[in-house]
Amino acid sequence: MMRVWAWGALLFGCMYFALPLIGMTEFSLSMRRGEYSFDAYRVVLADPRFQATFAYSVVMALVTIAFGVLLVVPTAYWVRLKLPKARPWVEFITLLPLVIPAIVVVFGYIRLYNTSSVLPLTGSVMGTNLLLMFGYATLALPYMYRSVDTGLRTIDVATLTEAAQSLGAGWVTILGRVILPNVLASVLSGAFLTFAIVIGEFTMAALLDRPAFGPYMQILGANRAYEPAALAVIAFGITWACMGLIGLVNRFSRHTQAKR
Amino acid sequence: MGFLDLDRLEKSFNETRVVRDFSLSVEKGEFVSFLGPSGCGKTTTLRMIAGFETPTSGAIRIGGQDVVNVKPNRRNIGMVFQSYALFPNLTVAQNVAFGLKVSGAPRDRIAARVDEMLAMIGLPDLGGRYPFQLSGGQQQRVALARALAPAPQVLLLDEPLSALDAQIRVSLRSEIRAIQQKLGITTIYVTHDQEEALSMSDRIVVMHKGIADQVGTPSEIYNSPATRFVASFIGTLNQVDAVVEDPANGTVEVGGQRLVLGRALGRARGARVALAVRPQALRIGAPGPGEVGLSARVVETQFLGAVQRIVVDLGGAPLSLDAFNRAGAHLPQTGSQVTLSAAAEDVLVLVD
Numbered sequence: 001m002m003r004v005w006a007w008g009a010l011l012f013g014c015m016y017f018a019l020p021l022i023g024m025t026e027f028s029l030s031m032r033r034g035e036y037s038f039d040a041y042r043v044v045l046a047d048p049r050f051q052a053t054f055a056y057s058v059v060m061a062l063v064t065i066a067f068g069v070l071l072v073v074p075t076a077y078w079v080r081l082k083l084p085k086a087r088p089w090v091e092f093i094t095l096l097p098l099v100i101p102a103i104v105v106v107f108g109y110i111r112l113y114n115t116s117s118v119l120p121l122t123g124s125v126m127g128t129n130l131l132l133m134f135g136y137a138t139l140a141l142p143y144m145y146r147s148v149d150t151g152l153r154t155i156d157v158a159t160l161t162e163a164a165q166s167l168g169a170g171w172v173t174i175l176g177r178v179i180l181p182n183v184l185a186s187v188l189s190g191a192f193l194t195f196a197i198v199i200g201e202f203t204m205a206a207l208l209d210r211p212a213f214g215p216y217m218q219i220l221g222a223n224r225a226y227e228p229a230a231l232a233v234i235a236f237g238i239t240w241a242c243m244g245l246i247g248l249v250n251r252f253s254r255h256t257q258a259k260r
Numbered sequence: 261m262g263f264l265d266l267d268r269l270e271k272s273f274n275e276t277r278v279v280r281d282f283s284l285s286v287e288k289g290e291f292v293s294f295l296g297p298s299g300c301g302k303t304t305t306l307r308m309i310a311g312f313e314t315p316t317s318g319a320i321r322i323g324g325q326d327v328v329n330v331k332p333n334r335r336n337i338g339m340v341f342q343s344y345a346l347f348p349n350l351t352v353a354q355n356v357a358f359g360l361k362v363s364g365a366p367r368d369r370i371a372a373r374v375d376e377m378l379a380m381i382g383l384p385d386l387g388g389r390y391p392f393q394l395s396g397g398q399q400q401r402v403a404l405a406r407a408l409a410p411a412p413q414v415l416l417l418d419e420p421l422s423a424l425d426a427q428i429r430v431s432l433r434s435e436i437r438a439i440q441q442k443l444g445i446t447t448i449y450v451t452h453d454q455e456e457a458l459s460m461s462d463r464i465v466v467m468h469k470g471i472a473d474q475v476g477t478p479s480e481i482y483n484s485p486a487t488r489f490v491a492s493f494i495g496t497l498n499q500v501d502a503v504v505e506d507p508a509n510g511t512v513e514v515g516g517q518r519l520v521l522g523r524a525l526g527r528a529r530g531a532r533v534a535l536a537v538r539p540q541a542l543r544i545g546a547p548g549p550g551e552v553g554l555s556a557r558v559v560e561t562q563f564l565g566a567v568q569r570i571v572v573d574l575g576g577a578p579l580s581l582d583a584f585n586r587a588g589a590h591l592p593q594t595g596s597q598v599t600l601s602a603a604a605e606d607v608l609v610l611v612d
Binding site: 165166 | 310311312331332333334335336337338339341343345346347348349358359362363403406407410416
């Protein structure tokens with residue numbers, strides 16, 4: 001009897017998640033009356049605005065990842081090596097973006113960096129892009145920090161550092177040749193999560209008025225019927241591809257296969 | 261002045277003085293072990309030489325140059341860790357090449373040196389393997405090759421064999437010693453294993469509570485322990501309390517019996533001292549010339565394979581003596597009274 005209920009609960013759970021997705025996918029394929037087709041996808045993919053906004057978001061995602069790695073890897077490493085007592089505080093700070101809504105962050109940015117401020121970043125396109133990148137990095141911080149910190153936990157940071165030092169290595173060499181390669185799988189997990197966040201982000205891009213993929217999805221959703229569904233399926237596909245890549249990277253990183 | 265000089269080294273962590281007034285002069289090519297129980301300051305001293313800890317006071321000189329303010333990566337010191345600390349993302353060859361690459365050596369010289377090092381540690385074909393594909397003993401050999409590849413001035417080994425099983429430990433310690441002698445590299449070896457220290461070292465520093473209790477050759481440390489701690493830490497040693505009766509000819513009273521050691525003791529009449537004697541220095545039988553004898557009661561006999569251990573009671577203090585197990589040798593009866601003999605020079609008088 002218990003078994004029937006368990007299966008029932010599982011089935012309900014699956015339907016809860018799957019039905020909207022199936023419905024949405026089915027709807028996105030129904031642009032042509034009476035038969036399934038990829039017309040909605042064709043329209044979306046051929047739209048120059050799609051190409052432009054998607055390319056913009058991809059570039060922003062890559063820049064955000066690069067900035068995030070350069071910020072988080074040395075920080076997490078240093079905290080583990082020299083400031084273990086500060087770890088709870090640093091973890092708390094990195095979790096803040098989860099509880100402070102993006103809209104609050106972006107309003108704060110606009111107040112601090114508007115054209116009449118000391119640092120008028122919103123006064124130029126490049127400055128605004130930079131601001132948006134910082135915003136994205138903040139949003140991705142909890143995920144990036146956690147992944148990197150988990151990666152660092154699997155290696156003996158202190159002893160590896162000392163071994164490298166005794167062989168003549170300076171900090172840059174230690175970070176670049178010893179620490180980063182050993183946490184690469186974790187860094188890539190963080191990178192893919194960052195990518196997924198940046199591609200779908202709406203609030204910051206919209207309020208900073210940048211031509212990103214999120215606002216484009218919103219505009220399309222407000223004006224068209226089938227295309228937004230196709231776009232949502234594409235966005236889902238990208239997120240899932242990112243998740244799949246995380247798994248793949250973890251499986252194929254050679255030197256982490258063995259238990260230490 | 262030696263090649264590596266430690267001059268009045270002190271290290272405190274907050275209120276705790278971990279290393280106190282530590283001075284040592286190590287000659288070029290010498291193999292010196294720091295031996296002591298955990299927490300005695302031996303690893304801290306090693307880490308100060310490596311540059312991972314800064315001394316609270318004192319000087320460290322390598323080749324006459326004070327290195328206290330030199331960063332660890334500029335000291336040209338090779339270090340081997342207990343946990344191997346091989347870089348998991350690099351192959352064996354890349355690990356060994358690491359130090360040379362950092363120093364900017366030309367590629368062909370690196371390749372030649374890596375081959376030379378791998379041949380030296382007896383793993384010439386494993387250059388392409390990753391550390392996780394090696395056994396513990398192989399990993400530690402690679403760690404040794406990696407530390408030696410850039411030709412450091414001093415080699416430091418921090419309990420390198422502790423994580424390995426007994427058999428490999430024994431074979432690897434003679435390998436390490438052979439490599440050290442072949443290269444003639446000045447070496448400091450930290451261990452809590454007295455057998456390791458005794459079998460490998462030119463000199464041993466026995467450390468206790470941050471102080472170097474005794475510095476000497478293995479035979480000096482073993483045969484003439486300077487303090488009660490060294491005596492109790494190195495090997496098995498019987499210790500009994502005694503009272504000096506005549507310091508001039510070395511007469512002491514022990515367990516109600518009188519013992520004449522035949523040498524001046526340098527202690528006042530009536531002073532309490534500890535007498536120490538190794539189990540293998542004692543035998544059952546009447547004393548011969550140059551020997552001293554005492555009467556004791558047999559408490560227990562133990563069969564240990566190659567050795568038979570007999571525990572006797574001497575005025576309330578237990579003493580054990582070891583005899584080789586020969587065919588036909590018979591053990592004394594428990595409870596029987598026996599005469600113990602030992603060469604007078606083997607009976608040590610210890611200070612605290």
